[in-house]
Amino acid sequence: MCTTCGCANTDIRVEGEHTHEHRPHHQHEERTHTVQLEERILAKNDEIAQRIRGGLADQGIAAVNVMSSPGAGKTSLLERTLRDDRLGRTLSVVEGDQETAYDAERIRAAGARAVQINTGSGCHLDAAMVQRALLRLDPEPHSLVVLENVGNLVCPALFSLGEQAKVVVISVTEGDDKPLKYPHMFAAADLVVINKTDLLPYVDFDIDRLTADARSLNPDVKVLSLSVRDGSGLEAWYEWLRSL
Numbered sequence: 001m002c003t004t005c006g007c008a009n010t011d012i013r014v015e016g017e018h019t020h021e022h023r024p025h026h027q028h029e030e031r032t033h034t035v036q037l038e039e040r041i042l043a044k045n046d047e048i049a050q051r052i053r054g055g056l057a058d059q060g061i062a063a064v065n066v067m068s069s070p071g072a073g074k075t076s077l078l079e080r081t082l083r084d085d086r087l088g089r090t091l092s093v094v095e096g097d098q099e100t101a102y103d104a105e106r107i108r109a110a111g112a113r114a115v116q117i118n119t120g121s122g123c124h125l126d127a128a129m130v131q132r133a134l135l136r137l138d139p140e141p142h143s144l145v146v147l148e149n150v151g152n153l154v155c156p157a158l159f160s161l162g163e164q165a166k167v168v169v170i171s172v173t174e175g176d177d178k179p180l181k182y183p184h185m186f187a188a189a190d191l192v193v194i195n196k197t198d199l200l201p202y203v204d205f206d207i208d209r210l211t212a213d214a215r216s217l218n219p220d221v222k223v224l225s226l227s228v229r230d231g232s233g234l235e236a237w238y239e240w241l242r243s244l
Contacts, residue, residue: 045159048127052134052162060142062244065161067185068169069178070151073195075103076228077169077237078146082110086238090143094133096125096150103148113137124155127162144241153182164244165190172196172205179213187217191224191240198227 056063068074075095082091093114095104104116115133117125130147139145147163149156157166168189170178173196179186186192192214194207211223224240226233 049160049162063145063163065163072171079110157185176210194225
């Protein structure tokens with residue numbers, strides 16, 4: 001079991017490898033305890049997330065959980081969103097990273113209030129972290145809060161943060177096979193944003209393939225393609241945010 005986030009990792013498999021492992025007679029009991037502990041961790045997280053969701057709804061605040069692998073362009077997308085100022089509402093940000101306050105500083109430089117959460121060795125934000133951050137952030141009624149999660153396509157999918165919607169950002173430089181490699185993330189998403197489309201002439205990336213694979217996991221997921229650098233496709237992103 002991952003001691004950081006409670007994710008079970010007892011069933012690791014290596015493709016093409018066959019092993020004969022002698023397991024201790026008490027392993028079934030250990031696995032049972034692992035599952036029960038994971039369930040307790042997620043249940044406690046969900047209780048806090050539900051309180052966050054209710055509190056935000058009472059103030060007319062929409063919260064969006066933005067997830068991606070490192071370098072996909074989450075922070076750049078938020079900077080461009082702030083500078084274009086097309087939402088008609090205030091946007092503030094909770095930034096999640098293992099170390100540094102670089103991203104929160106970038107968001108503040110773009111004109112928004114931001115609170116940084118450093119998780120240390122933790123691979124995701126959880127609801128308790130967000131609850132504390134929101135007390136500091138104190139977002140305006142009827143505003144939009146973006147929860148920029150730690151760069152990771154695995155653990156963040158498991159933890160509700162009290163958000164209204166989940167967004168996965170994928171860049172064309174990462175390859176179009178990510179929905180099949182990280183199915184839980186794409187199954188949980190309300191929106192998939194394909195970023196850096198200005199680089200499509202130089203990389204091997206099939207937007208139709210990624211879209212089809214994502215919708216095989218989640219038939220209702222929306223998919224938008226855009227480029228933060230050249231601005232193409234951004235209006236569809238702003239329209240989606242305004243609809244929340």
